[in-house]
Amino acid sequence: MPSEFGFVTGPYLPPPKPRSLWRTLLISALLALVPVVGPGISAVYVDRRDDPESFNFPQALVTAVIQLIALAVVALLFWLVFGVLLGFSLQLSQG
Numbered sequence: 001m002p003s004e005f006g007f008v009t010g011p012y013l014p015p016p017k018p019r020s021l022w023r024t025l026l027i028s029a030l031l032a033l034v035p036v037v038g039p040g041i042s043a044v045y046v047d048r049r050d051d052p053e054s055f056n057f058p059q060a061l062v063t064a065v066i067q068l069i070a071l072a073v074v075a076l077l078f079w080l081v082f083g084v085l086l087g088f089s090l091q092l093s094q095g
Helices: 021-032 038-047 057-085
Strands: none
Touching: 021 038, 038 057
16 A cells, blocks of 8 residues: 555545536436425435435435425324314315
8 A cells, every 4th residue: 555654545536526516406306306306306416416426326315205204294284284183174166
């Protein structure tokens, strides 16, 4: 292994180059079109712009599913509080 000042050093790895803005916008827009989980995956893709090698599609998919479950839980809580406990109802009718 190479050594420097008498100490063993690991190989030099240059810092990752950020992904270009146009590529980030294009791919994230296409990912957002995926039904249900697309916006979550797109958000992770944009978040990983500074370190593109850290984007992992399966992990992004898991993050999007967790986000979807969290939104469903929030909607359920709103329905329980406003619909069941407080008795609010929404009537959608024509006329």
